[in-house]
Amino acid sequence: MSAPAPSRPVPYHRLATLRPAWAAGAKPLLTIAAAFVAYVVLASVVLVLTILVLAVMPGVNVAIGVTSGDPTSPLDVVLALVMGAMWLPAGIIGVRVGGWRPLGTAWSVAARLRRERLGALAGGGAAMAIVVVAVAAIAGALAGTDGAAAPGAASAPQLLLVTLLLLGLAPLQAAGLELALRGVVMQALGSWLRSPLLPILAATAVALIGRELSVPVALPALALALAAAVLAWKSGGLELPIVLTATVTLASHLVSALGAGTAAGAGAAALNAGAAAPGTSAAALAATAAEAGAASLAGGIGGAVALLLLTAVMVVLISRREGVALREPVGRPAAELAPEPVPF
Template sequence: MSADHSLPTATPFHRMATLRPAWTGRIRPLLTLAAAFTAYVVLISVVLVLTILVLALAPGVNVALGVTSGDPTSALDVALALAMGVMWLPAGIIGVRFGGWRPLGTAWSIAARPRRGLLRSLGPWSIAMGVAVVAAAGLAGAVTTAIAGGDGGGAGTSAGAADATGSVPQLLLVTLIVLVLAPLQAAGLELALRGVVMQALGTWLRSPLLPLLAAGAVMLIGRELSAAVLLPALTLGLASAILAWKSGGLELSILLVATITAASQLVSAVGAGTGAGAGGAALSAAAAAPGTSSAALATTASGSAALAGGLTAAAALLLLTAVMVARISARQGVRLREPVRRPAGEPAPAPVPY
């Protein structure tokens, strides 16, 4: 009897693109990646052009002012950086749907849809993990600044601290922008840089090791070349990739990245010019979309405080990821080094019609 491809073997998340032979062509993973990244370039070009046009038409506004300054208290800068990051969401959708020519749900989870039960049981843990990491980064920055006598190692940081903090209306506007756009950016980054990348490599490779490493390493692209930013960025990429592989979907990693993005951005803005703000700024730059102004340290962040925040955040991510892996194993009834898989007897999702 010939094998029935509609009844695949138990499938981990990074192998979801192998459920049907039509999704596993030699060039299909390359087409998926190419479609996603091409769509992203086109979409951010549109965002940038529209931004420049709006600023050019606005009376008394400098077109270049605040757009690439890296100021966490600038609503314009924060909005543009997050809007560019949000474009990963439609780009990832285009990559999966038109490059991979398969249902979008296959890139979300092993169930080919968001799993509400998982969100109810483990979602709060993922959010708490993000809050703890941001708190650790801010605390490390504050302690480092206190030990250094208030300067934190940044030239002129103390002198400019008073001018660094935005007004209350300005900070409220930044908060609103972050709360609206950060979850969308997190969903886009996880879909495109974790789901698409891991499943593209998973089409060729059974082992999850290389897909996990690639999904983590892609976070290093388009980011400030400093240890304060690169180390937590790499650790966050690996942590979210491990959570996606272990849990069988993107739900928990999206919650983690959304929480870290929003909380670190707000700590960086509210605490601009302080040690806590510098620690938050390092993590904010690590979690930002590649190539945006937010992917570099804030201009108000001092060097040693940011480094302390970044290193502490990386260590906290490693520790708490291990805790989450153990929690997922206990909750889902799988061994510690095994992922949650799509059941062998569950039919593959319906193919996309041509």
């Protein structure tokens, strides 16, 4: 009599099935619904409070100040990033209230953020992002023609403030985007589907919601979402996608701000709009000139292609590092006990 075959590790997108109650009935749909409803409420509160504050401030044009999407404007930057960061509490609400399960199961197969892996993952994700932004900027520079300096170019203190805002808020926005738009969606569909294909595609498609649907913006947005979803599945958690998204957001925004009025800046701006939180002013291109349009298109295409190629490279590297097959993800050992249920 042959011994029973060992159970296979549980992949990231199937973690909601560790306990039957977490995937029972309408729990997956409730998880998604709770996250998206919470975001709409939280983002609305942020927007209303911002408009109220601006309305009592002298010399501020509320309509232009909130919606221009100027990468050199501290007001636009902080509003877009704070609204994007609202995906973090929204994702937490989705998992804890909608799915009624421990939040750690949405972070990784270890049911927590794997800080011991952040070193290697952060280095790879950051290097990957910097190369992608460089490709987008170079592609834009080659395709466009630099015009005259943009009127009202940002001052050094203004750019310094924008940089500090990005350093503080971009990681929070990235964590929220990956938790809600990748983790929640993938694990909800993974409750029903063993194959990761449809969960990954669904987590990619949600990137188009509330975003400018032009080719220069939509293409890098889809490429970044696909890269994040694939890497979350392959690495067994959101650590690598968070670092990738945060670094792309930070680097592309800085290049587009420092290169405002140049073709290289327009190329990076397309990638920046693709990485921005859906529904924010940063998720659209402000430039409409013919030269800027060509540079943005080239930057968006170049960034998207670089993202997909480097994702494939990263998949190979993770496979070698973790000792798994190319089409096999890092999973939770089948013999490991499921996390304790959330008490009522």
